[in-house]
Amino acid sequence: MRSLLRSLGFLAVLVIFSLLAACIELTEPTIADESGPSNESNSDSEATLRLGHVFAEDDPIHKSTVMIADLAKEYSDGELQIDVYSNSQLGGERELVEGVQMGIVDIGLAANAPVTNFIPSLVYWDFPYLVDSIEHMERIENDESIMGALQTDFENNNLVNLGIQYGGFRQITNSVRPIETLDDFSGINIRLLESEVMIESFENIPGTRTSNMAFSELYSGLQQGVVNAQENPLNSIYSMKFFEVQDYLSLTNHFFTTRYYLMNADRFDLLSEKQQEALVRATEEVMELHKEELFAEEAQLLEILEEEGMEINEVSDEFVDEFRTQMKETVYPRFYDVVGNGDEEVGQKLIEEIEALR
Template sequence: MLGLLYLAKKKMNYMQNCKAIKRKIIGVLFGVFILGLSACSNIKEHKTLFFAHSLPVTHPVHKGILEMQKLLNEKSGGKLQIKIFPDGQLGSEREMLELLQIGSVAMTKVSAASMSNFAPEYRVFGVPYLFRDSEHLFSVLEGELGKKILEGGSEFLLRGLCFYDAGSRSFYTLDGFVKTPEDLKGKKIRVMNDQMSVQMVNTLGGSATPMAYGELYTALQQRVVDGAENNVPSFVTSNHYEICKYYTIDEHSMIPDVVVVGTKFWDTLSETEKGWLQAAADESVAKEKAYWKETVKENMEVLKKANVQIHYPDKSLFSEKSKPIMEELMKDPKMNTLIQKINTY
C-alpha cells in the first residue's frame, strides 16, 4: 500500500514538473518569436509594439485601443505600429503585466485593481464610493494627480500611459436583488483577485470569492458562486446576463482601466517615438469614453430585452457600511494624503 502511495506521489510530482517545464518552454519560444518579429521589424525600418489584453473585440475598451493603433500609425508615418492580441490570448491581466516587466510584451490594458498588486498607489481606486460621479473621477484621472499615479508605476517597470473609462461596478446575482447590504449575507460573490475588492464584499456582508474572469460563466452555471460585480458592458459581453437576471446598480466602485507600457520597451524608444506613443494614447481617451457611453446605452436595451430586472438601491446604505475600508486605508500616511487630495477635486 505504501509502495503504491509512493509511486502515485512520484507520478504527481513528475506531472507537475512536466507542466512547469512546458510553461518555461512556451515562454522561451514566445520570447524567440517576438525577437524574430522584432528583427523583421528592424529590417522594414519600423517597430512593432505587441499589445495584449483580456477583453473581447466587441468591448468598447478594445475599440479605444484600435483608435490608439490608428493614431500611432498616423503620427509615426508607420514607423511605430501596434499589433493587438485580445481575448486573453497571452494570459490573465497579472500574467500580462509580468510579461511587460520582463520585456516580452510591450503594452497591455488592465484594470487599475490589477495594477494595485504591483504599484500600491492604484489601491485608492478600489475604495468604495470614493468618487462622487464619473465627472469627479475623470477630473482626477486627467489632472496632475492622475499623471503622477501613471508615472509612479515606472518604479515597478510598468509605466501608465492613460486611463480608460470602465464605468462603475455593480452587483448581479442569480437569485434576487441586492437591495441592501443585508441581502449579501450568505452569498458567494466573485471578485477580482485584488485585496480591496475582497475586503469590499466581505465588509458589506457577502463572501468574496476571487476567481479568474474566464471561469466565471461556468461557475455561475454550476452555482459555484451566487453572483458577481462588474460594469454594464462586461456584464453583457461576457453573456453573464443569460444566467443572472438580477442587476442591482449600486455603483460601489469606479475602477478605471489603465493602458500600460513596460519600461523595458519604453526605454528603447527615442524621445520622438515616446512622444508619438503618448500622444496617441492621450487622444484615444476621448474616443474610448464616447464608445463606452454608447455601448452602455445599447447594452441596457439588451438587458431589457433579455428580461434582466434592474434595481437602483439607496446607495447610502452601502456607502455607510463600507466606510471602514477607507478609514483603514487612511491609516497609511501616503494613502491618507492621496484620498484627501481626491476629495478636494
C-alpha cells in the same frame, strides 16, 4: 447609473468604431524574445509591439485598442506596428502586468485591481464609493498633485502609463434576488477582482462570501453555480453575455474601474522619439473617444439587457450612504498606510484630496 447619457451617442460612435475597425487588418505578430526587445532606437527603424488584453473582440474595449494600433501606425508614418491580442491570449490581467514588467509583453491593458499586486499603493482606486461621478473622476484626472503621485508610482516600478482608460462604474448581477439593501447580500457568493480592498469591502457585509477566478472563466463559473454573483461595468456584462446566466442586475455604482495601458519603461525608451509621440498621441485621443462611447452606450445597454430578461433595479441613496459610511469606517483606514507607501498620514491626505473634488 444615476444619470444615463443619451443612447444616440452610442449608436454614432459605434458607426465610427465599425468603419475604422473595417479598415484594420491585423498581421501575424512578431513574437518577442524573453531575453528582451530587439527594436533599434533610431528614427529610421520600424518597431513591432505586442499588446494584450482580456476582452472579447466584440467589446468596445477591443475596438478602441485596435484604433490605438491603427492611429499609432498612421502617426508614425508606418514605423510602429502594434499587434493586438484579445481574449486573454497573452494571459490574464495579472499575467499581463507581470509580462510587461519582465519585458515579455510590450503593452498590457489591465484594471487597477491586478496592478495593485505589483504597486500596492494604488489600492485607493478600488475604494468603494470613492469616485461618485464621471465629473468627479475628470477633476481627479486633472489634478496635478494626484496624477503626479500616480505617475511616480509607475515610474518607480519601471512602467510607463500610456493612458488611463475609464472602465465605468461596476454593477452587481446575481441569480438569487435584487440587491436593494445590504441585507440582500445574505447568501451571495460574488466573484471579485484580485484586489484586497475589494475583497475586504464585501467581506465586511454580513452573509456575503467572495471568490476569485479568471475573467475568462467567469461565465462558466456562473453557469455551473461555482459563484452566484459578479460585478462588472455594463459593457462587460453585455459583451460577456452574463445575462444568459444571471437573472438580476442592480445598479450600485460601488466601484469605479480605471485601467491602464502599461508599457515596460526600458522598451518604451528603445522606441524613437517619433514612435513614442505617435503611441502616446494615439492612446490619448482614443481614450477620449472611448470615454464618450462608454457612457453614451449605457442607456442602450440597459434596454438590451432588460430585453434579454434581466430584472434591473437602481439602488437608493440610503443604500449608497450606508455602504459608503460602513466602508469609510471599516475599510478605508486599514489601507491608508498602503496608499501612503508606509505613511498613514500621507495616504489619508490623498484620500481627503480626492473626496474634496466631489
